[in-house]
Amino acid sequence: MGRYIARRLLLTIPVLLGASFLIFAMVYALPGDPIRALAGDRPMSPAVIAELRDRFNLDDPLLVQYGKYLAGVFRGDFGTDFRMRPVLDTIAQRMPVTIRLTVVAIVFETVLGILVGVIAGIKKQSWFDSLTLVMTALIISVPILVLGFLAQYVFGLRLGLFPISGIDRGWYSYLLPGFVLGAGSLAYIARLTRTSLVENLGADFVRTARAKGLRPRVVYTRHTLRNSLIPVVTYIGADIGSLMGGAIVTESVFNLPGIGRAVFQSVQQQEGAVVVGIVTLFVFVYIFFNLVVDILYAVLDPRIRYE
Amino acid sequence: MYIGEPENPLVPGNTAESEGHQILSGLFTGLVTYGPKTELTWDGVAESMESSDSINWTVKLKDGWTFQDGTPVDAESFVDAWNYTAYSPNGYTNSGFFSNIVGYGDLQAPLGADGKPTGDPAAKEMSGLKVVDPQTFTVELTGPFAQFPITTGYTAFFPLPKAFFADPVAYGKKPIGNGPLQAETEMVPGQGITLARYDDYKGTNKAHADTVEMRVYTDVNTAYLDVQNGSLDIVDTIPPDAITTAPDEFGDRYQEFPSSSFTYMGIPLYQPRFQDKRVRQALSEAIDREAITKAIFNGTREPATDAIAPVVDGYREDACKYCTLDVEDANKKLDEAGFDRSQPIELWFNAGAGHDAWVEAVGNQFKKNLGVDFVLKGDLQFDQYLPLSEEKGFTGPFRLGWSMDYPSPQNYLEPLHSTKAFPPAGSNRAFYSSPEFEDLVKQGNEASSNEDAIKAYQQADDVLLEDMPIIPMFFGLTQTVNSERITHVNVDAFTTVDLAAVEVVNP
Numbered sequence: 044m045g046r047y048i049a050r051r052l053l054l055t056i057p058v059l060l061g062a063s064f065l066i067f068a069m070v071y072a073l074p075g076d077p078i079r080a081l082a083g084d085r086p087m088s089p090a091v092i093a094e095l096r097d098r099f100n101l102d103d104p105l106l107v108q109y110g111k112y113l114a115g116v117f118r119g120d121f122g123t124d125f126r127m128r129p130v131l132d133t134i135a136q137r138m139p140v141t142i143r144l145t146v147v148a149i150v151f152e153t154v155l156g157i158l159v160g161v162i163a164g165i166k167k168q169s170w171f172d173s174l175t176l177v178m179t180a181l182i183i184s185v186p187i188l189v190l191g192f193l194a195q196y197v198f199g200l201r202l203g204l205f206p207i208s209g210i211d212r213g214w215y216s217y218l219l220p221g222f223v224l225g226a227g228s229l230a231y232i233a234r235l236t237r238t239s240l241v242e243n244l245g246a247d248f249v250r251t252a253r254a255k256g257l258r259p260r261v262v263y264t265r266h267t268l269r270n271s272l273i274p275v276v277t278y279i280g281a282d283i284g285s286l287m288g289g290a291i292v293t294e295s296v297f298n299l300p301g302i303g304r305a306v307f308q309s310v311q312q313q314e315g316a317v318v319v320g321i322v323t324l325f326v327f328v329y330i331f332f333n334l335v336v337d338i339l340y341a342v343l344d345p346r347i348r349y350e
Numbered sequence: 351m352y353i354g355e356p357e358n359p360l361v362p363g364n365t366a367e368s369e370g371h372q373i374l375s376g377l378f379t380g381l382v383t384y385g386p387k388t389e390l391t392w393d394g395v396a397e398s399m400e401s402s403d404s405i406n407w408t409v410k411l412k413d414g415w416t417f418q419d420g421t422p423v424d425a426e427s428f429v430d431a432w433n434y435t436a437y438s439p440n441g442y443t444n445s446g447f448f449s450n451i452v453g454y455g456d457l458q459a460p461l462g463a464d465g466k467p468t469g470d471p472a473a474k475e476m477s478g479l480k481v482v483d484p485q486t487f488t489v490e491l492t493g494p495f496a497q498f499p500i501t502t503g504y505t506a507f508f509p510l511p512k513a514f515f516a517d518p519v520a521y522g523k524k525p526i527g528n529g530p531l532q533a534e535t536e537m538v539p540g541q542g543i544t545l546a547r548y549d550d551y552k553g554t555n556k557a558h559a560d561t562v563e564m565r566v567y568t569d570v571n572t573a574y575l576d577v578q579n580g581s582l583d584i585v586d587t588i589p590p591d592a593i594t595t596a597p598d599e600f601g602d603r604y605q606e607f608p609s610s611s612f613t614y615m616g617i618p619l620y621q622p623r624f625q626d627k628r629v630r631q632a633l634s635e636a637i638d639r640e641a642i643t644k645a646i647f648n649g650t651r652e653p654a655t656d657a658i659a660p661v662v663d664g665y666r667e668d669a670c671k672y673c674t675l676d677v678e679d680a681n682k683k684l685d686e687a688g689f690d691r692s693q694p695i696e697l698w699f700n701a702g703a704g705h706d707a708w709v710e711a712v713g714n715q716f717k718k719n720l721g722v723d724f725v726l727k728g729d730l731q732f733d734q735y736l737p738l739s740e741e742k743g744f745t746g747p748f749r750l751g752w753s754m755d756y757p758s759p760q761n762y763l764e765p766l767h768s769t770k771a772f773p774p775a776g777s778n779r780a781f782y783s784s785p786e787f788e789d790l791v792k793q794g795n796e797a798s799s800n801e802d803a804i805k806a807y808q809q810a811d812d813v814l815l816e817d818m819p820i821i822p823m824f825f826g827l828t829q830t831v832n833s834e835r836i837t838h839v840n841v842d843a844f845t846t847v848d849l850a851a852v853e854v855v856n857p
Contacts, residue, residue: 075733088445090438090458300540
């Protein structure tokens, strides 16, 4: 197991290099001149433009620019944005916000999603099951942006239950945006859990367990739920990565100063170093949680072994 | 109050956009200030600014002004700040504002054939700036410019304390100014900054509120919900969807202020098709500006009938003969000029900035009123759009806007339409060149009294509006809403909220 994890972690290095180069190349390919955009329509001194282009290596070919960037990274210097703010500072300042938001979303979608899915699965074809199917279809089809504004309007403005924006009220501020961010995945998890549970409940070993006279609770928890959760765990692992993407919209709508907003602005301003730094971090998070999921398989299903 | 994300750090010499300017306007007071009608007022640091030839200026400072760290605001704090901003290796965006001071060229790094800096500039200080004594410094300009005092109220000209030069990076997070408000917290990107009243402020515009929190929003819809909810006090940008309901919902707490912003269609004079001025006049006469402002902007802009904005002394209502709808005359002019109506007119605008609807409306009016078809060319982002304009790449009328740097008619004429403002040095993207116009602007620059200057500028304006290298379209208006907690929300022509004036009534 230890060797397996070490091998997987070593494999992340080429993946991260490849990913960072691809992102770097994409930012490089964006049309337009980011330095010109700094001053709007006002003319800038040609010497100042030249100075800034030189400072950020903008006149170099792609490979040279990337090489210089990478050389900096190995020295522990992740570069700065065009305003000389270190990229690491930006990440350090904004990451906690996004982590809190993601944690709220994950907890919310996992707990509620599995709960709803289990109830719907057990009470198959009840009114609760039908309601779940209708509601989840509805939530999945509504864009997160619309859901966000709707939540702000209803729970923030009309009912006054939650703050509309900002992070002034600690964890409480993250509840509403976290729910909105997790809502789509919640619906998926509920459906996934239900389907998987229904499937397993019809399996032979469950019939055997029932025939042996085990109490229904033991049948559900010991024999069914555990292996029904394998696809759900896979989904949640992959979802942590996509939640980061959804955070870009959610953070904008709820005005949370997180990493999603930073990456959005940086793409607009063609801040190569910032985009590469943050997105590479996203890639790492994604890889890391996939590894966690793979390890969790072994815990959930004793038949799976890694050597 | 609401602000958009400023381009940090908060240093006057490196702040060229409105959000950073909004914060700096509370933290700093310049040499001069502008009154409610953007007239020049001597409520700033300067006691006087005198010149006998409009070239050599002597600036005398008032006694007793201090920065918020207690150090004096003296001649050095201006001269050092200007030199630092102008010095090209510092890479400050506002460097160009000092280009008419003698010695500016020596502070610009020499550039090699590949456009890269090849070494350090020849000097670190402009020879045209001299400190005489702590309260006096002199400025030598490269040519006569009587409007010089008016320009010095702009952000780029603010003074800097010694603390800045010791650590510019730390300073940019928590600037020390000389204005009515001081930074209480560091500026946190994405969140904002809290300002507190500076009690030793020597100016007349003392702050009323104890603290002002500037809160950064990425989405104005969210900010608007917050002000409806009462958790935010001032929003100075109303989301387009809310503009029709806001006046009813907020009553007195909805206000409208004129702004200096000016939207126009530039005409590529380098295209043979538009070289006859009758064609340009005809195009202008074919546009019903009134209808567009009503239908597209819900009255949030004003039809333009001058090339100088109404917020500036020297503006004339109906200065432009060809800026009102006259379909008959427009068609007559096109016929006289022998304009080929079979080819569509290509209309250029930059993408993603909300210009699509009104430019299309202009096109539709060309079609309806002149029988000329149109093609929309709106795929380029602003940072691709500007370079194309410099390469003379536009094939038809193109959208542009201008907001003034200082309240002088000169700011609407020389940087936009003079020969020396050909790109990339300036914003004369129509490549208009008229000796008569230049001469009149020069007369204005050299005039000894403001009345004479305005008279000359207006004559230059007349020449411009006859030649029509640009078609004036709209002047901007700023709409604000505020919560019940505060009063005295005033927005100046620079679209800057006067933070010092805001009073808290229901804490």
